[in-house]
Amino acid sequence: xxxxxxxxxxxxxxxxxxxxxxxxxxxxxxxxxxxxxxxxxxxxxxxxxxxxxxxxxxxxxxxxxxxxxxxxxxxxxxxxxxxxxxxxxxxxxxxxxxxxxxxxxxxxxxxxxxxxxxxxxxxxxxxxxxxxxxxxxxxxxxxxxxxxxxxxxxxxxxxxxxxxxxxxxxxxxxxxxxxxxxxxxxxxxxxxxxxxxxxxxxxxxxxxxxxxxxxxxxxxxxxxxxxxxxxxxxxxxxxxxxxxxxxxxxxxxxxxxxxxxxxxxxxxxxxxxxxxxxxxxxxxxxxxxxxxxxxxxxxxxxxxxxxxxxxxxxxxxxxxxxxxxxxxxxxxxxxxxxxxxxxxxxxxxxxxxxxxxxxxxxxxxxxxxxxxxxxxxxxxxxxxxxxxxx
Numbered sequence: 001x002x003x004x005x006x007x008x009x010x011x012x013x014x015x016x017x018x019x020x021x022x023x024x025x026x027x028x029x030x031x032x033x034x035x036x037x038x039x040x041x042x043x044x045x046x047x048x049x050x051x052x053x054x055x056x057x058x059x060x061x062x063x064x065x066x067x068x069x070x071x072x073x074x075x076x077x078x079x080x081x082x083x084x085x086x087x088x089x090x091x092x093x094x095x096x097x098x099x100x101x102x103x104x105x106x107x108x109x110x111x112x113x114x115x116x117x118x119x120x121x122x123x124x125x126x127x128x129x130x131x132x133x134x135x136x137x138x139x140x141x142x143x144x145x146x147x148x149x150x151x152x153x154x155x156x157x158x159x160x161x162x163x164x165x166x167x168x169x170x171x172x173x174x175x176x177x178x179x180x181x182x183x184x185x186x187x188x189x190x191x192x193x194x195x196x197x198x199x200x201x202x203x204x205x206x207x208x209x210x211x212x213x214x215x216x217x218x219x220x221x222x223x224x225x226x227x228x229x230x231x232x233x234x235x236x237x238x239x240x241x242x243x244x245x246x247x248x249x250x251x252x253x254x255x256x257x258x259x260x261x262x263x264x265x266x267x268x269x270x271x272x273x274x275x276x277x278x279x280x281x282x283x284x285x286x287x288x289x290x291x292x293x294x295x296x297x298x299x300x301x302x303x304x305x306x307x308x309x310x311x312x313x314x315x316x317x318x319x320x321x322x323x324x325x326x327x328x329x330x331x332x333x334x335x336x337x338x339x340x341x342x343x344x345x346x347x348x349x350x351x352x353x354x355x356x357x358x359x360x361x362x363x364x365x366x367x368x369x370x371x372x373x374x375x376x377x378x379x380x381x382x383x384x385x386x387x388x389x390x
Contacts, residue, residue: 004077004078005074005077005078005081007077008073008074008077008078009070009074012069012070012073016066016070018031019031019032019066020063020066020177022160022162027160027161032161032162033055033058033059033062033162034055034161034162037055037058040054040058041054041055041058042054044150045150045151046147046151047147048146048147048150048151049124049128049143049146049147049180050143050147052124052175052180053114053119053122053124053125056122056123056124056177056178056179056180057111057114057115057122059177059178060107060110060111060178061104061107061108061111064103064104064106064107065104065107067096067099067100067103067104068097068100068101068103068104070100071083071093071096071097071100081093083097118140120139123178123179124179124180125139125143126139127179127180127181127182127222128142128143128146128182129142130219130221130222131182131184131219131222145170146168146171146173146182149168149169149170149171150166150168152168152169154169154264155167155168155169155264156168156260156261156263156264156265158261159175161175162175162176162177163175163176163177165227165261167185167261167264167265168264169185170184170185170186171183171184171185172184172185172188172190172215172265172267174215174225174227181215181223181225182222183215183216183217183219183222183225184217184219185265185266185267186266186267187217187218187219187222188215188216188217188218188222188267189215189216189267189268189269189270190213190214190215190216190265190267190268190269190270191213191214191216191269191270191271191272192211192212192213192269192270192271192272192275193212193213193214193226193272193275194210194211194212194272194275195210195211195212195275196210196212210228211228212226212227212228213226213227213228213269214226215227215267285352285356285364285367286349286352286353286356288368289348289352289355289356289368289383290348290352292368292383293320293348293383293386293387293388294388296325296383296384296385296386296387296388297325297387298387298388298389298390299321299323299344299387299388299389299390300389300390301344301389301390305343307319307344307389308343308344308345310345310346310347310350311345311346312346312347312350312351312353312354312375313347313349313350315347316347316349317347318344318345318346318347318389319344319347319348319388319389320344320346320347320348320351320386320387320388320389321343321344321387321389322340322342322374322379322381322385322386322387323340323385323387324337324338324339324340324381324385325384325385325387326382326384326385336371336380337371337379337380337381337382337384337385338379338380338381339379340374340377340379340381340385341377341379342374342376342377342379344389345376346375346376348386348388351375351386354372354375355367355372355383358370358372358373359372368383369382370382
């Protein structure tokens with residue numbers, strides 16, 4: 001394969017993949033099916049179902065034409081192959097042209113079949129037909145109901161145009177490239193099946209948490225579908241502990257979308273026993289706080305001294321003692337940690353909540369390296385000064 005052919009092949013493959021999966025750069029440049037054919041598709045707000053019936057149909061036609069477009073582009077990029085001449089083209093390229101033409105022609109026949117009888121055989125129409133229960137109802141009446149609810153401003157919608165999760169008063173829907181999954185809220189339930197943390201986000205340098213939710217309907221004709229929520233986290237660690245290079249995760253979970261989704265969803269949400277959802281910053285911070293304190297040296301009580309109940313919750317023993325362990329950075333630094341002479345009066349959970357409540361809520365990356373006053377005597381301490389009583 002010579003250089004022009006290789007260069008064009010690589011460029012076309014990259015373009016085709018980006019056009020199908022549509023990264024943010026292509027979407028910002030307007031290189032999408034929705035933007036290119038926007039005048040023919042019409043408005044999504046006016047007719048949601050009709051818009052996506054047309055969108056999925058034109059998407060099938062355009063995507064099926066990509067192999068044929070590669071052949072036509074190769075005719076220009078590599079004229080020495082004489083791909084435009086039926087007599088001189090090689091058998092390998094003839095077979096590729098035949099398969100590409102057959103694929104594109106088949107997509108036209110499929111879309112024509114969908115369009116017959118007012119798009120009755122389109123997959124979206126058949127999905128709506130599965131929700132028809134009354135004898136005198138049709139998929140058109142269900143489409144009208146969805147169109148009406150989609151025009152309301154209180155609907156929930158999250159995601160990019162070709163991959164969105166939409167919740168209306170009666171429906172839960174997932175928009176994909178070629179299809180719309182849908183379920184009635186009165187007939188479905190949502191299950192959180194998985195929660196995974198990743199060190200890096202595709203859009204930023206911060207860790208993220210992925211929640212996988214699955215929507216299942218009691219209607220056997222309705223296919224189950226799932227989607228994910230991406231919650232970013234923020235790294236934070238104490239720079240004063242050089243022997244601990246591995247960062248902990250102090251998550252600032254953007255739970256606004258999930259809260260709005262849960263508020264709009266009337267179907268029950270179940271959580272698998274093995275899944276833990278951290279919906280607030282304090283939840284994940286307390287885990288990090290406990291892990292950090294567990295690395296500090298323990299504190300041994302004097303002989304005969306008893307441990308009292310925590311004065312914060314009065315439920316568990318107060319097994320936390322503040323002992324100045326960090327080194328001062330300067331004599332005149334007023335923010336340095338101070339000696340605390342209080343007896344053990346707090347449990348780890350209550351002290352962690354106190355620690356978090358004294359922080360700048362807009363800068364969670366600084367929490368573990370901050371200093372706060374003792375809730376009893378106001379002596380300043382940092383996380384390195386918190387010792388568990390043994």
